Amino acid sequence: MADFIQLLVSGLAIGSVYALAAIGFVIVYSATGVVNFAAGQFVMVGTFAGVAMLVDAQLPAPLAYSAALAVMALFGALFFLVVYLPLRKSSVVTIIIGTVAIGITMQNAALLTFGSWPFRLPSPVEGRTLALGGAIISTHALGVVGVTAIMVAGLWLLFNKTTVGVGMRAVAQDIQAARLMGLKVNRLLALSWILAALLAGVAGLMLGPMWFADVSMGDPIALKAFAATIIGGFGSLPGAIVGGLFVGLSEVLGASYISSAYKDLISFGIMIVFLLVRPQGVFGEKIQDRG
Amino acid sequence: MRMTRKDFLKSMLAATALPFIGSARAQQADPILIGATVPITGPLSLTGKQYFNSLTMAEEDINKAGGINGRNIKIVFEDTQASNGTAVNAFVKLAQETKPAFFFLSSYSTQNLAIAPELSKVQIPAMYAGGADAVADGGNEWMFRIRPSDSVSAAGMVQCAMEVLKAKKPGILYIQNDFGQGGAQTAAKRFDAAGIPVVGMEAYGQNDKDFSAQLLSLRGKDADVILIFNYPQDGALVLRQAKLLGFKMPLVTSSAALVPAALQLLSPADLEGVWGVVDTFMDSSVGGRMQDYVERFKAKFGTDPDPYGLAYYDGALLMAEGMRKVGTDPKALRDWLAAVKDWRGIGHVYSYDAKGNGVRDLSVVKAKSGTKILEFIQTVSLN
Numbered sequence: 001m002a003d004f005i006q007l008l009v010s011g012l013a014i015g016s017v018y019a020l021a022a023i024g025f026v027i028v029y030s031a032t033g034v035v036n037f038a039a040g041q042f043v044m045v046g047t048f049a050g051v052a053m054l055v056d057a058q059l060p061a062p063l064a065y066s067a068a069l070a071v072m073a074l075f076g077a078l079f080f081l082v083v084y085l086p087l088r089k090s091s092v093v094t095i096i097i098g099t100v101a102i103g104i105t106m107q108n109a110a111l112l113t114f115g116s117w118p119f120r121l122p123s124p125v126e127g128r129t130l131a132l133g134g135a136i137i138s139t140h141a142l143g144v145v146g147v148t149a150i151m152v153a154g155l156w157l158l159f160n161k162t163t164v165g166v167g168m169r170a171v172a173q174d175i176q177a178a179r180l181m182g183l184k185v186n187r188l189l190a191l192s193w194i195l196a197a198l199l200a201g202v203a204g205l206m207l208g209p210m211w212f213a214d215v216s217m218g219d220p221i222a223l224k225a226f227a228a229t230i231i232g233g234f235g236s237l238p239g240a241i242v243g244g245l246f247v248g249l250s251e252v253l254g255a256s257y258i259s260s261a262y263k264d265l266i267s268f269g270i271m272i273v274f275l276l277v278r279p280q281g282v283f284g285e286k287i288q289d290r291g
Numbered sequence: 292m293r294m295t296r297k298d299f300l301k302s303m304l305a306a307t308a309l310p311f312i313g314s315a316r317a318q319q320a321d322p323i324l325i326g327a328t329v330p331i332t333g334p335l336s337l338t339g340k341q342y343f344n345s346l347t348m349a350e351e352d353i354n355k356a357g358g359i360n361g362r363n364i365k366i367v368f369e370d371t372q373a374s375n376g377t378a379v380n381a382f383v384k385l386a387q388e389t390k391p392a393f394f395f396l397s398s399y400s401t402q403n404l405a406i407a408p409e410l411s412k413v414q415i416p417a418m419y420a421g422g423a424d425a426v427a428d429g430g431n432e433w434m435f436r437i438r439p440s441d442s443v444s445a446a447g448m449v450q451c452a453m454e455v456l457k458a459k460k461p462g463i464l465y466i467q468n469d470f471g472q473g474g475a476q477t478a479a480k481r482f483d484a485a486g487i488p489v490v491g492m493e494a495y496g497q498n499d500k501d502f503s504a505q506l507l508s509l510r511g512k513d514a515d516v517i518l519i520f521n522y523p524q525d526g527a528l529v530l531r532q533a534k535l536l537g538f539k540m541p542l543v544t545s546s547a548a549l550v551p552a553a554l555q556l557l558s559p560a561d562l563e564g565v566w567g568v569v570d571t572f573m574d575s576s577v578g579g580r581m582q583d584y585v586e587r588f589k590a591k592f593g594t595d596p597d598p599y600g601l602a603y604y605d606g607a608l609l610m611a612e613g614m615r616k617v618g619t620d621p622k623a624l625r626d627w628l629a630a631v632k633d634w635r636g637i638g639h640v641y642s643y644d645a646k647g648n649g650v651r652d653l654s655v656v657k658a659k660s661g662t663k664i665l666e667f668i669q670t671v672s673l674n
Contacts, residue, residue, distance in 0.1 A: 003507045006536060010503040116336040118524055120556050127560060129537060136537030211500040212524060212556055216333060216373075220498050255504035261467060261494040263504070 002134035007252050013141035013210065015248020016148035017043075020203035021225035022232065022240035023155065024196035030172040030235050031192035032084060034095050038103035040222025042197055046072055046204020047213045048110055051119045061124055069201050076197025080190045103218070110215040121208030144206045151202060152241055159237075168192060224251075227271040233284025242282060246270075322365035323358075323619055325350075325610075326391035328381040328406070333373040335399060337523040337552035341600030342420075343368060344592045346395060349607035359614045366607075371397050373497075375405035382406045386413045392619040393417070393610055398438065398599050400426055400469045407431045416625040418606040420599060423469040424477070427646040433621075435628050435647045437606040438570050438599070439639075439673075441470060443651055445477035445520075447568035447671035448543050451655045452516045453485060455668060456541050456566065460490045462514030464505055464529065466521055467494040474520040474545065490514050497522070502529050506536055519544045523553035531561045539564065546570055549656065550597035554663050562658035570598035571638035572654040572667045580637045598638060602650075605636030 025039045036042075049071040053064035079102075087098045128139040158165035170178040171188045179185050203221075211217060228247045232239025247267045255263035274281060327346055330339030346366050354363045367389045369381035378397065385391060386409065394415055396403050400423030407426065410417055410433050417434055419426065422441040426434065439447075452458040461482055465471035471494070479489045491512040493505035506529070509517055519529055519542060526548025533542060544567040547553060554562075573596060575582045584604065588596035609631065610624075617623040631649070634641040641649040655668040 003511055006507055007504060010501060014501055111332060116332045116340070117552065118337070118556060127535075127558070129535060136535075138535040141535075212528060214524065217500075220500070252501060252504050256508055260505045260508065263499075264496060 003256075005133050005135035006137065007256050008249070009135075009137050009141050009145070011249035011252035012245060013138075013144040013248070014251065015245035016144050017203045017207050017210075017244075018221070018224045018228050018247050019241045019244025020148060020151065020199045020206075021221050022228040022244045023152075023237060024199040024203075025225050025229055026235060026237055026240045027192050027199070028196045029229075030237075031168060031189055032088070033092075034084065034087075034099065035092075036196070037096060037099040037222065038106060039196075039200065039225055040218035040220070041103040041106040042072075042075075042200030042218075043204040043207065043221045044110060044215065044218035045075060045106060046197075046201035047121060047208040047217065048114055048204075048215075049075075049201060050121050050205045050208050051114065051213050054122060055119055065205060068205060069198060072197045072201030072204075073194050075201075076194035077190055079197065080193040084189070084193060103222075107215055107218060114215065116215065118212035118214035119208075121205075121213045123209035126209070140206075140209055144210070147202065147206060151199065155237070164188070164191065168195075224248075224267065227267055229281075230271050231274050231281055233281030236281065236283035239281050239283035322363040323614065324389050324391040325364055325366045325393045325395065325607075326382075326385035326389055327366050327368045327395040328371050328378055328385065328402075329368060329395070329397050330372055330399070330402075331368065331370040335371075335373045335397070335522070338398060338547065338550060338597065338599050339371075341550070341552070341597045342395070342398065342603045344594075345588070345596065345600035345604040346607055348588065348591060349604045349611075353607065353611045359611060359619075364611065364614075366395075367391065371399075371402055375401055378402035379405050379409060382409050386415070391415065392614070392621070393624070395419075395603060395606065396434075397421070398602075400441075400473075403434070404429070404469060407434065410434065415621050416628060418603075418610065420602050420606075421470070423473045425469050425473060427648050430646070432629075432647070433625060435606075435643060436649055437602040437609075437641075439650045439653045440648055441474040441520075442477050443653055443671070443673045444545055444568055445474045446481060446673050447653045447655055448474075448518050448545065449478050449481040449485075450671050451543050451566055451568065451668070452518060452541075453482075453487065455655065456516050456543070458516035459487060460513050460515045461487060462490050462509035462512060462517045463492045464502070464509060464517055464519045464521075465492070465494055466525060467496055470522075471520040475518075478518055478520075495525070497525070499525065500528065502532050503536060506533055506538065510536075510538065510540075514540065516541050516543060519548065521545055521548050523547045523550055524556070527553040527556040527561075530557060530565055534561050534563070541566055543567060546598065546653070549665060550599060551595040552597065557663065559658070559661050559663055562663060563660065566655065566657045566668070568653050568671070569656050569665070570650070570653050571601060572656060572665070573598055573601065573638075574665075574667075584637050601638045605638050605641070609634055609636065609641060 021043050028036045049068035053059050053067045083102050087095050123140040125139040130137045167183050168188050224247050228243030232243025250267050251263050254266035329342045330336045350366045369385050371378035371381050394417035396417050396419035398420030400421030403419045403421035403426045418437045420438040452461050463475045465475035482489050491509050541564050546569045549567045549569050575585050613624050613627045617627045632642045639650045643649045652672040656665040659666050
């Protein structure tokens with residue numbers, strides 16, 4: 001039982017990070033129709049924003065985290081201006097290739113700036129553990145699950161109880177109608193990118209202490225976030241959350257109870273089964289032109 | 292014939308460029324070119340940077356000492372990154388464009404195996420540092436290993452587990468590639484031969500970041516010691532996660548987790564109860580040539596040297612001695628290397644066997660309690 005609790009917390013912590021990356025993915029896709037293949041690199045940038053503030057600049061933790069998130073908000077706005085706006089009227093393939101190219105550029109820019117050696121990003125609860133039902137639980141892992149829950153609650157409030165959030169949903173549903181209703185569509189689209197970058201930033205800051213911060217960390221996150229989105233339902237926010245947690249848990253529990261050698265096969269195998277049997281995912285709507 | 296302005300400009304351009312082209316060719320012909328395909332970027336660069344630095348230092352030292360009978364050497368590097376495909380492309384590029392007299396290949400067995408067929412085609416001697424027995428078993432007569440093979444490493448880890456830690460129920464965690472699988476299987480066979488069966492073997496992928504499932508599975512099987520066959524970054528992460536999971540049993544790691552590049556990612560607490568094997572115990576306190584190497588490397592590059600880099604430094608000095616004696620003819624140099632016996636490098640005494648293995652010893656070490664300083668426990672030699 002103790003081992004199961006430890007596995008559960010590990011799976012939920014990793015799943016939470018996948019979920020945040022997947023939510024960012026879905027917010028951008030719903031609002032703009034762009035499948036952002038640089039989503040994993042957004043998380044990597046978030047981790048390195050933390051490295052820059054906490055390790056390089058040695059800022060006190062509250063200031064460092066705020067500064068890192070401010071950098072991510074700026075990054076999201078910049079991405080909207082420099083990548084999305086020039087490409088928005090291009091074909092889907094052009095946009096996809098564009099985001100892939102930008103992802104590679106981001107990774108190499110990080111390599112040039114920070115070098116190829118990984119960094120150890122400290123956690124606010126560095127090295128602390130809790131004893132729970134005979135299991136030793138990492139306080140950081142529990143914190144990751146808690147912060148993700150708060151972020152999800154915040155997103156629910158944003159999208160359901162604020163004018164800006166409702167506006168963003170309106171743009172996601174029908175951009176022309178939203179424009180005719182007098183909504184400032186470009187501003188709301190920019191907010192979607194900023195929100196996605198902020199979520200990736202939070203994911204990156206939480207992931208850095210769990211893994212080491214290295215410039216190639218974005219690729220596996222992007223793949224898992226993509227799998228989470230397919231399983232949960234492309235374009236569905238609850239789907240991204242459930243999908244992310246499911247991928248994290250299946251990875252850890254599958255490795256433990258089925259085979260550690262084939263743990264990636266388990267999560268990607270489930271994704272393929274979903275694509276074949278239920279392409280709309282758990283929460284998605286049954287439509288024919290799914291991206 | 293009347294010269295137009297265009298013809299005049301062309302002739303001026305040719306007159307200006309020719310001396311430079313001539314000079315460049317003369318300079319290129321002058322030094323003996325050595326090719327080095329090493330991971331300079333990407334996750335494997337944690338150790339790759341060390342070979343880059345140590346080979347650069349060896350180049351300077353060899354040239355300062357008069358080069359190869361008056362001719363300087365020049366090492367031309369190509370980046371292999373963390374990909375076999377990139378490693379092969381880097382090798383082919385050097386072989387076709389630079390045409391070096393000798394090669395240094397990376398310390399990653401999978402890259403060594405990928406390059407081996409290409410090396411057979413160009414027939415140039417090469418030194419490599421990958422540990423997998425499969426590389427030497429491939430029977431490529433042009434390849435010479437400058438580090439202990441995985442059999443030697445596995446023997447050292449098993450000896451540490453059985454003799455020092457008195458293991459009765461060992462478990463094994465390994466990276467899923469030629470290095471990890473080979474090392475894990477060798478270790479399991481050795482435990483079996485000693486009448487101590489392994490209670491569990493768990494694998495992980497090279498890009499995996501979470502090892503809790505594998506570690507907990509081994510603990511669930513009551514492993515009293517866990518042997519870990521790892522690369523630097525994942526090795527450091529395994530040690531760290533084991534501590535966060537509250538593991539108290541000793542962990543015995545392969546050499547990559549104890550190189551300075553990996554140690555900088557760990558805290559002293561992460562290293563409590565961690566044992567391991569290293570190719571060579573590197574510390575100024577050893578004195579002599581080791582002290583000189585350690586201090587000069589540190590002063591020059593601002594980082595501690597690691598045994599992998601030292602293997603390349605030793606290899607370069609051995610290559611230079613061979614070139615001084617038999618020249619750069621590939622066959623003559625290959626034959627000279629194959630016949631090397633008891634050549635005293637800084638890290639090891641090199642004697643090549645029929646499979647191109649030159650090193651058969653390593654050191655067991657442990658982190659001093661509360662520090663990241665490694666202390667020497669014993670030497671393991673496999674003959």
